[in-house]
Amino acid sequence: MSDDPGGVPAGSGQDQGGTENPRPGDGPASPASPADPAGSAGAGGDAAASGPAGSADDQGDASAERGLGRFRGLDRAILDAIIHGSPTVVTILAVISALVLGALIIAFSDTAVLHAWASFFSAPGAAISAAWQSIASAYSALFEGAIFNPHTVAAAFHGGSVGAIFYPLSETASEATPLVLTGLSVALAFRAGLFNIGAASQWIGGAIVVTYLGFAVSLPPVIHVIVCLAGGFAGGAVMGWLVGDLKARTGAHEVIVTIMLNYIMYDLLSYVLDTPKALQLPHQANLISPNIAADAQLPHVGGPPPQVGVGFLVALAAAAGMWWLLERSTTGFEFRTVGANPSAARTAGMSVQKTWILAMLLAGGLAGLSGAVTIQGSFYSLNFQSYGTYGIDGITVALLGRARPAGVVLAALLFGALNAGGPVMEAATSVPIDIAEVIEGLIVLFVAAPPLIRAVFRLREARGSGMEAIAKGWNG
Amino acid sequence: MTAIVAAVRAPIVANRRLIAAVTFVAFGLIDILIFGLFSHKGDATFAFSLFGAKVTVPSLHVPARPVTYALGIASVLIGVARATVTESKLLKRLSIAAVLLFFVLAMLLWSDTGSWADGIPINVITLMQGTLAASIPLILGALAGCMGERSGVINIAIEGQLLLGAFTAAVVASAVGVLWLGLLSGSLAGGLIGAMLALFAIRFLVDQIILGVVINLLISGLTGYLYDRLLVPDANTYNNASTFSTVKIPVLGDIPVIGPIFFDSTIFLYITYAAIILVQVGLFSTRWGLRVRAVGEHPSAADTVGINVLGIRYRNLILGGMLAGIGGAYLTIGSVGTFSKDMSSGLGYIALAAMIFGRWTPLGATLAALLFGFTTALGSFLGSITVPISPFILGMAPYVATIIAVAGLVGRVRAPAADGKPYLRE
Numbered sequence: 001m002s003d004d005p006g007g008v009p010a011g012s013g014q015d016q017g018g019t020e021n022p023r024p025g026d027g028p029a030s031p032a033s034p035a036d037p038a039g040s041a042g043a044g045g046d047a048a049a050s051g052p053a054g055s056a057d058d059q060g061d062a063s064a065e066r067g068l069g070r071f072r073g074l075d076r077a078i079l080d081a082i083i084h085g086s087p088t089v090v091t092i093l094a095v096i097s098a099l100v101l102g103a104l105i106i107a108f109s110d111t112a113v114l115h116a117w118a119s120f121f122s123a124p125g126a127a128i129s130a131a132w133q134s135i136a137s138a139y140s141a142l143f144e145g146a147i148f149n150p151h152t153v154a155a156a157f158h159g160g161s162v163g164a165i166f167y168p169l170s171e172t173a174s175e176a177t178p179l180v181l182t183g184l185s186v187a188l189a190f191r192a193g194l195f196n197i198g199a200a201s202q203w204i205g206g207a208i209v210v211t212y213l214g215f216a217v218s219l220p221p222v223i224h225v226i227v228c229l230a231g232g233f234a235g236g237a238v239m240g241w242l243v244g245d246l247k248a249r250t251g252a253h254e255v256i257v258t259i260m261l262n263y264i265m266y267d268l269l270s271y272v273l274d275t276p277k278a279l280q281l282p283h284q285a286n287l288i289s290p291n292i293a294a295d296a297q298l299p300h301v302g303g304p305p306p307q308v309g310v311g312f313l314v315a316l317a318a319a320a321g322m323w324w325l326l327e328r329s330t331t332g333f334e335f336r337t338v339g340a341n342p343s344a345a346r347t348a349g350m351s352v353q354k355t356w357i358l359a360m361l362l363a364g365g366l367a368g369l370s371g372a373v374t375i376q377g378s379f380y381s382l383n384f385q386s387y388g389t390y391g392i393d394g395i396t397v398a399l400l401g402r403a404r405p406a407g408v409v410l411a412a413l414l415f416g417a418l419n420a421g422g423p424v425m426e427a428a429t430s431v432p433i434d435i436a437e438v439i440e441g442l443i444v445l446f447v448a449a450p451p452l453i454r455a456v457f458r459l460r461e462a463r464g465s466g467m468e469a470i471a472k473g474w475n476g
Numbered sequence: 477m478t479a480i481v482a483a484v485r486a487p488i489v490a491n492r493r494l495i496a497a498v499t500f501v502a503f504g505l506i507d508i509l510i511f512g513l514f515s516h517k518g519d520a521t522f523a524f525s526l527f528g529a530k531v532t533v534p535s536l537h538v539p540a541r542p543v544t545y546a547l548g549i550a551s552v553l554i555g556v557a558r559a560t561v562t563e564s565k566l567l568k569r570l571s572i573a574a575v576l577l578f579f580v581l582a583m584l585l586w587s588d589t590g591s592w593a594d595g596i597p598i599n600v601i602t603l604m605q606g607t608l609a610a611s612i613p614l615i616l617g618a619l620a621g622c623m624g625e626r627s628g629v630i631n632i633a634i635e636g637q638l639l640l641g642a643f644t645a646a647v648v649a650s651a652v653g654v655l656w657l658g659l660l661s662g663s664l665a666g667g668l669i670g671a672m673l674a675l676f677a678i679r680f681l682v683d684q685i686i687l688g689v690v691i692n693l694l695i696s697g698l699t700g701y702l703y704d705r706l707l708v709p710d711a712n713t714y715n716n717a718s719t720f721s722t723v724k725i726p727v728l729g730d731i732p733v734i735g736p737i738f739f740d741s742t743i744f745l746y747i748t749y750a751a752i753i754l755v756q757v758g759l760f761s762t763r764w765g766l767r768v769r770a771v772g773e774h775p776s777a778a779d780t781v782g783i784n785v786l787g788i789r790y791r792n793l794i795l796g797g798m799l800a801g802i803g804g805a806y807l808t809i810g811s812v813g814t815f816s817k818d819m820s821s822g823l824g825y826i827a828l829a830a831m832i833f834g835r836w837t838p839l840g841a842t843l844a845a846l847l848f849g850f851t852t853a854l855g856s857f858l859g860s861i862t863v864p865i866s867p868f869i870l871g872m873a874p875y876v877a878t879i880i881a882v883a884g885l886v887g888r889v890r891a892p893a894a895d896g897k898p899y900l901r902e
Contacts, residue, residue, distance in 0.1 A: 105698075109705045195685060197825075250495055252883040256829045260875040260882075263822070267875075271868035396693055399686050432704035437697030444690045449680040 087402070090453050094446030095414070097453065099139070102439040106138050106431055107131040138431040145424025146172050146417035168420065173308045174378055176409075176416025178203075180315035181370030182394025183412050184322050185236075185363045187403040189254075191326060192359035193339035198243060198258025199367040200391025201265035202236035206368025208272060209235030210375045211279055211382040214292025224295040229314065229372050236368015237361045239265070244360025248353035254360070262391065269387065279382060289382040298377040311377030315412075318366060319405040325362075326405070335359055367391065393440075400444050415440055493559060499884030500555030500571070503579050507548030511586035515540045520588035521597035524733050533732050535597055540589040547578040576847075576881075580854070592862050603853050604737040609811070611842075611849030612748050613638055613820075616803030617827030618834065618841035619755050620666070623796030625836055626759055627789045628772040628894040629677050632688025635824025636695035637666040637797050641804020643699040646815035647707070649717035649808075658717060658809045659743075659802065666801020667794045669695070674793040678786055681898045692824070700817050707815065719813045720744065744806045751799055756838040768792060772892035775899040785899050800824075833882060835889050848874055 080086075107113050108131075116123075116130035144150075145168055152164045182199040189196035210232040219227055239261060246252040272278040273287035281290045298310040326332035337345040338355040346352050370390055379386035397415055401407030418440060422433040446453055453459070520540045524533035554571050588598050617634040624631035644665035649658025669691060676682045707715040723746075725739040738745075759765035768788055770778040775785045807823075808815050826848055834840025851874030859867055 105701070109702065246879070246883045250883040251889075252879070253832060253889060256832055256882050257879055259822075259825045259829055260878050263875040264872045264879075267868045267871040270871075271866050274866065274868060392693075395689050399690070432701050434697045434700035434704060438694060438701055439697075441690050441694030441697055444686070445676070445682075445694065448682045448686050448690065449676055451680045452676075 090450045091447055093453050093457055095443050097446050098439050098442035101442055102435055103135040105438060106435060107134045110134045138425055138429045141425040141428035142421035144168065146421030170308045171420040172413065172417045173312050175419040176412040177311045177315045177377060178370040178374045178390040179393055179397050179412035179415055180409055181318060181373065182367050182390045183397030183401060183408040184318055184405060185366035186394045186398035187401060187408050188322060188366060189359055189363040190398060190403040191339050192335040192355060193342065194254050194356060194359060196258060196363050197255060197395065198261050199394040201261040202239040202364040202367035203371040203391050204265040204269045205239040206232035206236035207371030207375050207382050210372045211289050211292060214296040215290045218293065221295045225298060228296045228376055232368045232372025233365040236371065237365035240360040240364015241357060244357035248356050273383065287383060291380045292375060296376060297380055298373065309377040311373035314373055318369060319409050323405040396440060396444050400447055495884050497555045497559035499880060500558055500575050501552050503575050504548045504551030504555060507551055507579060507582040508545055511582040512541060512544040512548055515544055515586040516589040518589050520585045523597040523599045524601060526601055526736055538585060540585040544582045544585050547582045551575045551578050587858055587863050592864060596861050601733065601736050603857055606853030606856060607846060607850040608745060610852040611845050612744050612806050613803035613823050614827045614830055614845035614848055615748050615842050616751060616799045617824055618831040618845050619751055619838055620796035620800035621828055621831035622755060622836060622838050622841055623792045625895050626772045626892055627768045627792040628775060628892060629789050629793055630684040630688065630896040631673060631796065632685055632828060633669055633673050633691040634800050634827050635820055636692040637669045637800035638804035638820040638824045639699055640669055640695050641666045641801035642807040642819055643815050645805035646717050646808035647714050650714055655718060655720055655809055659805050662805030663798045663801040666804060667798035670793040670797020674790045677898065678789055684896050696818055703815065703817055715814050717809050717813045719809055719811065742810055744810045747802055752838055752842050759838060772894055775894050779901065829878065832889055836891060851877065
């Protein structure tokens with residue numbers, strides 16, 4: 001129901017298509033259409049639409065359309081998608097636009113480039129090449145840090161490590177892992193009509209439990225890992241439940257409660273890391289916990305250099321689980337119904353309050369799991385470095401992924417790549433790592449504004465792209 | 477539709493009285509059982525004069541334990557009254573204020589009689605000055621939120637407006653050397669974000685909650701980037717602003733107690749006074765305000781009678797952004813002079829909470845912002861007398877209090893009906 005808000009306008013457009021002459025590119029501009037068989041692709045929507053329009057007069061038009069449909073192969077469907085700016089195309093163009101703007105910021109904050117541009121009219125070539133130099137060095141370092149470094153291949157031929165070739169990619173996956181889970185947390189709440197700004201507090205809730213279970217309890221190897229993961233989920237779920245329960249019982253707005261809980265849990269984290277009786281590493285002045293036991297650490301797949309840990313698989317499993325929950329289960333249907341229209345859900349006999357509580361509980365659990373895989377999979381110790389900014393980044397990941405599990409995974413991988421490449425870029429070119437944050441923000445901004453992207457790239461009006469109806473106002 | 481909505485809300489309203497009463501009683505019990513039982517013998521001292529003031533007001537000595545018990549019992553009685561008697565709106569609000577005040581007083585009495593306090597008096601003037609100073613960015617940010625949301629556009633980008641205002645003010649004031657230009661440019665920077673918010677929300681129909689979060693991310697990244705790239709290498713030129721000095725208002729500034737608190741401060745406090753009055757009176761007593769509220773509640777009706785819906789939204793967001801920009805400028809050229817990364821540190825989100833807490837009214841938002849400001853000032857006072865509580869636990873107090881207040885006392889709030897919904901003419 002709320003899945004495809006564009007469904008209604010698209011349907012009315014097709015009705016007209018059935019009676020008029022076939023217009024080019026009238027097929028459904030959804031990403032699914034390239035996968036359809038050539039015969040039904042593109043024309044499928046039109047033929048179906050002529051059904052309701054349904055008189056004998058239309059038969060000729062319909063068959064003519066089917067004839068045309070044969071010529072619409074995969075290439076045509078792709079072209080349609082591009083001309084109309086399907087969600088996928090808009091997302092790709094948004095990424096490109098953000099990278100271009102990021103490049104301009106990099107170039108024009110470089111003093112060498114600014115000096116060269118000061119004498120633009122006497123030496124325009126020098127100015128442009130200086131700007132290009134600045135951009136190319138930064139972005140190639142970003143790419144080498146995030147995806148693939150050509151030098152590692154050459155080194156592998158001369159006796160170097162083959163695993164090193166995959167090191168950047170594994171770094172990306174490792175950076176993406178907690179983002180997938182906090183992104184899923186925010187996305188799940190969105191689907192139930194709740195805005196979970198509190199993934200950061202739920203992350204802390206999970207991480208504190210995991211760290212405690214990790215170093216203070218001794219259990220057999222595999223069981224220890226599982227108990228820690230479950231503890232992380234539970235720790236986050238309690239924080240989420242608190243928010244949902246307060247909203248259901250008293251009407252306290254989840255945005256205020258989650259913002260406040262973020263501060264409270266941040267202070268609690270400082271407190272437990274500052275208190276030797278709690279989680280502080282003994283004889284330490286810094287705010288850092290002991291390492292968790294080796295039994296509780298998540299193993300890596302394929303040895304240390306490629307750091308794709310089991311944590312990444314846990315994150316993917318969580319995404320798959322959330323997909324099943326939302327799309328295949330009754331509970332998920334209730335989530336989506338309450339998210340789309342709480343009054344209608346209540347009229348249909350669903351308990352809006354219970355749904356809020358359950359959705360926040362699961363959302364909190366996912367964010368707590370993010371804390372668990374961060375501690376168990378990469379840092380092994382709880383401190384403010386491992387805390388990072390996963391909670392807030394989860395919001396942008398969920399938005400970029402359009403609150404869909406698969407979208408969240410892809411968005412987290414993109415942000416993970418930027419986060420993995422950022423330090424390499426900063427080390428190689430002294431471009432501050434914050435540019436990654438700017439690019440991330442620009443990407444989400446452009447993805448959220450399909451009309452802008454369409455205007456810039458002269459795409460035609462599309463139906464049902466964009467992020468309509470993910471989040472709502474305060475009263476929703 | 478309305479009937480359904482009423483049905484949805486009915487059980488919550490029925491519970492409200494009980495929840496509020498229980499909250500009051502809980503506050504009272506904390507007063508008695510924690511602050512009362514654990515307070516030391518002796519008097520707490522409240523001082524009302526700054527060191528070296530011309531006219532001194534005698535300090536007040538209060539026996540801690542009996543008074544704390546009395547305050548707690550009073551809170552419990554108010555709670556019982558709340559559960560049994562139907563009170564008017566004014567009385568309800570007064571009772572909330574009284575219980576919170578009693579709670580804070582009990583806490584102060586407890587803290588000032590302990591051995592750790594060592595006879596240091598509670599200086600009410602310093603405490604209040606700290607409250608106002610901490611509240612300035614919150615109030616201006618919350619007013620920016622009111623301006624936008626009363627016209628129907630959600631503004632989560634207050635954080636970004638504060639941060640960019642702080643950044644621009646510091647850079648301009650140090651590069652040019654004129655503080656006033658720093659203030660002006662900080663304000664314009666906030667207005668610029670307001671314009672960006674308006675453009676994307678109104679012209680490109682971007683979901684407004686997403687938009688605000690993204691703008692905050694963007695501004696945090698951009699200012700962090702420029703800070704590392706330009707400000708750090710050349711800090712003397714770009715990040716070395718002076719700060720506004722305090723201006724004492726003649727006559728009013730000489731009044732004992734009140735003068736030093738309210739009328740002896742930087743220009744920012746006076747701008748804040750003016751902004752509160754202008755927005756409150758403007759929104760509720762002028763034709764402009766009526767139009768703004770009409771646009772925020774029912775834009776199509778407003779459009780029908782000839783109000784320029786989109787024009788009002790653009791204007792309000794830009795003006796609100798300029799207010800928040802001044803609040804941001806305060807963070808640099810009003811207090812410390814230099815910009816540091818992410819220095820707004822979530823104040824924008826607290827301003828947002830204050831606006832919701834204050835039910836989208838400028839005065840309510842101001843009071844909520846003052847509450848946050850007070851807890852900040854209280855935290856630094858308690859830190860200075862080294863109360864035997866971890867500073868981190870003390871730091872939680874304002875946020876816990878907010879959750880209790882929002883859940884127990886405020887409950888379900890109603891935003892302007894068209895808040896967050898883009899307006900498209902039929």
